[in-house]
Structures are given as structure tokens and as C-alpha cells.
Amino acid sequence: MRYSLRQLEVFLAAARHQNISRAADDLAMSQSAASGALKQLESQFSVQLFDRVGKRLHLNELGAQLRPRAENLLAQARELEEALAGREVAGRLNIGATLTIGNYLAVRMIADFRRQYPATDVALSVANTENIAERVASFTLDMGLIEGELNHPDLETRHWRSDELQVFVAPSHPLAAKGLLDDSDLLAMQWILREPGSGTRQTFDRALRGILADIHIAMELQHTEAIKRAVEAGLGVGCLSRISLVEAFQRGSLVPLQVPGRDFRRQLNLIIHRRKFHSAALSQWLRLCEESWSDILPAQSSAT
Template sequence: MRYSLRQLEVFLATAQHDNISRAADTLAMSQSAASGALRELEQQFGVRLFDRLGKRLRLSELGRQLRPQAENLLAQARDFERSLAGEEVSGRLQLGATLTIGNYLAVPMIAAFRARYPGADIALNVANTATIAEQLASFELDVGLVEGEFYHPDLETLHWRPDELQVFAAPGHPLAGKARLADRDLLGLDWIVRESGSGTRQTFERAMHGILPDLNIVLELQHTEAIKRAVEAGLGVGCLSRISLVEAFARGTLIPLQVPGRDFQRQLNIILHRKKFQNAALKRWLQLCREAVSDTLGADTDTQRGPGAGPDSPD
């Protein structure tokens, strides 16, 4: 074999950082050793994997084509090493999640995963849908859990679980006692919403089709908690996932506003790179995602039946 796994590590780290010094740091190598490994790899095959732009290195067209294969070769080698050591599920899983999922769903799932597979670890990166998709496409993440819709030729989208946005206000809002809001009510409100590029904003804009240009959006904030605090302070009304509002509604610090004429339903999704090798840790994480949906649907069914109803209880 005319290349080594160490050379692949240097190639991939350089592709991620666009800089040989930072690549060497991540691999605990000297800069000269990393440069030598990369140079030797290129010279062995008479190819150029990077274009040199001063101190920055950018993947050449050939480098971009070979990167997915290198990622998979290295992932399979690490998986093989763990199998030799008798470790079924171990190593580090890079998870990306959008804000609602990261703050309200992912953390208990990570705790369950670590309890089940103590040899494995998960690093969680929370960002909006556009950022998660970009990081997954560049192999910085292994899997993404997102709220938004997007298209990327290298990424695969799997439907995960349903969700729904909810319009809400502070208890003292003038429309707090109204049974349902019509479009004319929506047009008279001050809105505090998520930023463009977020899945929540996408769903909000789709739900408000026809009147969106005439809505009075007074604030755009990147964090759900900031939006909730602003609404509690009486600065306007918000629209977020029901998942993120359960505790505030229970405390009575926020109240739901009913908008039956608008569709706020959406789908939460899992995104994967089409060319990425799925090691044991990633496969087990996807299994846990499926189990979490089954548990949620079962809990919802039990709630609808009532506390004393059994599986055969009449409606």
C-alpha cells in the first residue's frame, strides 16, 4: 500500500482547517511532520490535492473528489480497530442539532446514549439548519437533527418526528382572552421571531403566506429563550415550537394564542452525508432516534386516553 492512514489523517485535517499548522495541532504533530506527510502523499502519486494560496490551502478539484473516500477509509479503519479491541460501540460522535432540538430533545437522548454505551462519547454542536447542513456537507459532523428544509446533493434527509409551532403571548396581552385570532388580528401584532436560515423561521413564513409582507416584525433573535423573555416582557408575540413552550405554559408566564386558520405543522428531520461510512456508534444513535419517536408516540397515546385508561379501555 503506497499511502498510510497517518497521511489520510493529515489530508483530512488540512481539508477541514485550510491550514497545515492547525491541522498539525489537531493531530498532535509538528508542522514539519504534517507538511512532510502531505507532500509525500502528493509526490507518491504525482497529484496536487491542494491549491496553495499563501499560508492557506484549498482543496483542489481532485482533493474534493477524494475527500469522501478518505473520510470513509479512515472511519472504517477506526471502526476495525475498535472491533479488534472488543469495543462494540466506542469513539466520538459529532452531532449537530438546531436550537429547539438541541435545547429540548437532544440532551436527554445523549444521556441515554452514554448510559447505554459508556465507551462512546457525543459532541453536540447547536446551530441553525443552514449551518448544520453546511457542516455536515464538509464532514465536520456525523449526523444532524434539524427543523428546517433545505436541499444539498450530498445530503440525505430522513423524516424523524412531527412538530408544530405555537403562537404565544404574555398573560397580560390585549388578545390573551380571545378564543381565536383571524388574519386581521395577526396583522395588528408586533412579532418577535427567529432569524432567517432557521427552521422555525421557515415554518413561520410558510404558515403566514399571503400576509407575511404586511406583518410587523419588530425583533429577530437567534435563541428561543431570548424570544420567550422578550414576549414575557411585553415587547410583542412570538411563534416557536410547542416543545420549547411546555414549561412556560405550565408556569403561566406565557399563554398560547389560537390561530386555527394557519398551518404551523412541520417535520423534524435527520440529515446524513450520502457518502459517509456509518460506524457502530452512528448506527446505534439512529436506532435511539427511532426509539425516542416510538416512546413519544406511546406517551401521547396514553395522555389522550387519560390517566386511568388501559389499552382496551373504550373511548
């Protein structure tokens, strides 16, 4: 064999970081050793895998074509190593999740998974839909759990479970005691919302189609808890997944508002690269995801 697995590791780390020194740090190598491994890989086959601009490395067309094959080859090699060591479901999984899923669902699922497969290390990254999709597409994450809608040629999207957004206010808000809201109420509100690019914002924008351009957005925040605190302080009206609001509604610090004329329902999805090798650990994690169903949501619905 004219290449080594270590050379492939350097190639993939350089593709992730676009910098050889950061790739070397990631692999606990010296910069000179990492640079030498990459140069040797290219020279052995008389190819160039990166376009070099200063210290930055950009995958060229050939490098981009080979990257999924290298990722899968290394994943299979690691699985073989675990099997030889007598650990069929082991190794490391890098899971991505959007904020609501990451903060309110994924941690419990990871705990269940670790109890079943203690030899597996699971790392969780929490970000918005766009960020998670980009990292799954680049093989930085093994898979993602997302709230947003996605159409990416390299990613397979699987429906996971249903969810619904909920409009809410502080108990002291003038609309807190009103039974049902109409469009005139929505237009009069000061909204505190998630940022563009998040799945929650995608659903909100779709639900308010037709009046969206006329609503008043007081604040855009990247964190669910920050939005809840701002609404509790009386700064405006929020709209988040009901998953994230159960405890606040139970203790009475926030109050749900019903909007029967608007549909806030959505789908939560699993995403995975179409060319991703499914190790035993990843296959079992996907099975757990597809079998899991949270029972924390109340039965009421604001959708028509």
C-alpha cells in the same frame, strides 16, 4: 501501501480547517510534521489536492472527490481498532442539532445512548439548519437533527418526527384573552422571531404566506430562550416550537394563542451524508433516533 492513515488524517484536517497550522493543532502535531505529511502524500502520487492561496488551502476538484473516500476509510479503520480492543460500539460521534432539538430533545437522547454504550463519546453541536447541513456535507459532523426543510444533493434526509410551532404572548398582552386570531390580528402584532436560515423561521414564513410581506418584525434573535424572555417582558409576540414552550405554559409566564386559519405544522428530520460510512456507533445512534418519541407535547393543535 503507498500512503498512511496519518497522511489521510492530515489531508482531512486540512480540508476541514483550510489551514495547515490549525490542522496540526487539531491532530496534536507540529506544523512542520503536518505540512510534511501532506506534501509527501501529494508527491507520492504526483497529484495536488489543494489550491493554495497564501496560508489558506482550498480543496480542488480531485481533493473534493477523494475526501468522502478518505473519511470512510478512516472511519472503518477506527471501527476495526475498536473491535480489536473488544469495544464494538465505541469511539466518538459528532452530532449536530438545531436549537430546539439540541436544547430540548438531543441531550436526553445522548444520555440514553451513553447509558447503553458507555464506551462511546458523543459531542453535540447546536446551530441553525443551514450551519448543520453545511457541516454534515463537509463531514465535520457525522449526522444532523434539523427542523428546517432541506434539499442538498450530497445529503440524505429522513423524516424523524412531527412538530408544530405555537404563537404565544405574555399574560398581560391585550390578545392573551382572545380565543382565536385571524389575519388582521397577525398583521397588527409586533413579532419577535428566529433569524432567517433557521428551520423555525422557514416554517413561520410558510405559515404566513400571503401576508408575510406586511407583518411587522420588531426583533430577530438567534436563541429560543432570548425570544421567550423578550415576549415575557412584553416586547412583542413570539412563534416557536411547542416543544420549547411546555414549561413556560405550565407556570403561566407565557400564554398560547390559537390561529386556526394558518398551518404551523412541520417535520423534524435526520440528515446524513450519502457517502458516509456507518460505524457501529453511528448505526446504533440512528436506531435510537428512529425509535425515540418524546411525550412532552400537549395534545392541542392550532392547525386546521
